[in-house]
Amino acid sequence: MPLHGDVRVAAEPARRDADIAVQRQRDEQRRREAEARRLAEERAVQEKAQREKAEREKAARERAEREKAQREQAAKAAREQAARDKAAQEKAARERAERERAQLEAERQRNLERILGQANATGGPGARGTAERDAGPSASYAGKLVAHIRPNIVFADSVPGNPRAEVEVRTLPDGTILSSRLLKSSGHRAWDDAVLRAIERTARLPRDENGRVPPTLILGFRPQE
Numbered sequence: 001m002p003l004h005g006d007v008r009v010a011a012e013p014a015r016r017d018a019d020i021a022v023q024r025q026r027d028e029q030r031r032r033e034a035e036a037r038r039l040a041e042e043r044a045v046q047e048k049a050q051r052e053k054a055e056r057e058k059a060a061r062e063r064a065e066r067e068k069a070q071r072e073q074a075a076k077a078a079r080e081q082a083a084r085d086k087a088a089q090e091k092a093a094r095e096r097a098e099r100e101r102a103q104l105e106a107e108r109q110r111n112l113e114r115i116l117g118q119a120n121a122t123g124g125p126g127a128r129g130t131a132e133r134d135a136g137p138s139a140s141y142a143g144k145l146v147a148h149i150r151p152n153i154v155f156a157d158s159v160p161g162n163p164r165a166e167v168e169v170r171t172l173p174d175g176t177i178l179s180s181r182l183l184k185s186s187g188h189r190a191w192d193d194a195v196l197r198a199i200e201r202t203a204r205l206p207r208d209e210n211g212r213v214p215p216t217l218i219l220g221f222r223p224q225e
Contacts, residue, residue, distance in 0.1 A: 137217075141208045145169075146219055148206055152198035159188045159223045165195045166220050175205040175213040183218065195221045 166184035171177055180199040185192050207213050 137214055138209045142217070142219060145205055145217065146221060146225070149195075149198050149202045149219070150221070150225075152201040153194050153221070154197070155191060155194040155223065157188075157190055159186070159191050162222050162224045163187050163191070164220045164222050165192045166218060167195060167199065169199060169205070169217045169219060171205055171213050171215060171217065173213060173215075175207060177203055177205065186222075191221075191223055 163186035165186040167180055168183050169177060169180045180196055182192055205213055
């Protein structure tokens with residue numbers, strides 16, 4: 001019996017140790033679960049913050065894209081309006097220039113008709129004798145006029161074949177040029193235009209040997225003479 005009693009006394013500490021071990025395991029399990037919940041909550045908070053940040057960035061990008069599109073649309077509209085305004089101004093300027101040229105040409109024609117009418121009238125103070133009216137220009141007069149106009153020709157191109165542009169020039173008795181028109185093209189538009197511009201720059205022609213300037217002259221111009 002004394003031996004049995006010793007066994008029972010020895011078993012008590014063993015059970016307490018087992019209970020302590022079990023309790024420690026439970027405490028450790030609860031600690032791990034609590035740590036897992038804390039980490040899960042932290043991850044949830046971080047993920048939520050990241051989602052909110054991504055949504056804010058996305059909203060900011062979309063807003064920036066809308067504002068950029070609006071600016072580009074406004075700039076495009078402004079450019080198109082400016083182009084329309086410029087085209088309208090250029091059209092108005094061309095029409096105004098055309099009207100002015102037409103008025104000037106009409107005025108020149110009226111002056112020419114008036115002066116020619118005075119020169120051909122009989123018995124008037126401006127009348128001339130038949131022989132004087134019918135007398136043509138001197139042999140060297142056309143060449144003299146071409147030489148007078150040529151320094152005003154601005155032309156740097158090379159024209160093969162040295163073609164001739166033939167121009168009719170109408171003048172007042174004092175040599176003032178009323179108009180000029182191309183009678184026969186040289187076949188090279190740039191040379192024809194250069195000749196006509198040179199005649200406009202010349203403005204007035206010198207008189208012939210008899211002191212007169214015929215009302216109508218036919219002059220020929222070549223690039224190389």
